[in-house]
Amino acid sequence: MHPDFQRAAFLTAAASRAGTPPDTGFEVAFAGRSNAGKSSAINRLCHQRGLARTSRTPGRTQQLVFFRLDDERRLVDLPGYGFAKVSLAVKAGWQALMEDYLRRRQCLEGLVVVMDIRHPLTDIDQHMLAWGRAAALPMLLLLTKADKLKRGAQQHQAAEVRRQLAQLDMGEPGEQSAGEVSVEVFSAETGLGVERVQERLAGWLELPPRVKA
Secondary structure (H helix, E strand, O other), rough: OOHHHHHHHHEEEEEHHHHHHOOOEEEEEEEEEEEHHHHHHHHHHHHOOOOOOOOOOOOOOOOOEEEEEOOOOEEEEOEEEEOOOOOHHHHHHHHHHHHHHHHHOOOOOEEEEEEEEOOOOHHHHHHHHHHHHHHOOOOEEHHHHHHHHOOOHHHHHHHHHHHHHHOOOOOOOOOOOOEEEEEOOOOOOOOHHHHHHHHHHHHHHOOOOOOOO
């Protein structure tokens, strides 16, 4: 467990780039379909139940939500995509907000794309990965809700996702670099993958190494 994530606290929410915190320090953003378990993943990684609010209405969050780890480091919850019952104009506005943030935010160090392990790499997920690659960001593809599958099925799905990423020329590198994608099987319910993901995020955020007992 990385203690720095336990200190996460709500900082602000922004409906436009003008409302975001100063573009300094280090940020990691989370994106994903509205029913992929993004809020649950953030809460589990930060060991807090109510940090990122879940909604009974998928796609309700329309803003960039910033969580503060310390004076220099933040996690950012991007609007969920895919299921919101809103007008095409509103959806276009959300997409423009996310694309603008991903392309222009200088302190953004990495992008976590959250996908239900049972339904990964939809067209809109691939579009998000393309945005991340265009912004030259290292990315982590988080295959959530892994507790819904047996271990063999988890491994099969992860292997299939890696195969598809390789076909998209986004395969896992030995040393992750800009625009490339790594894959992690994850469960907010059981904690599977939590420490490995925390270590990846800590590297992006340049957090000090955790002290092991």
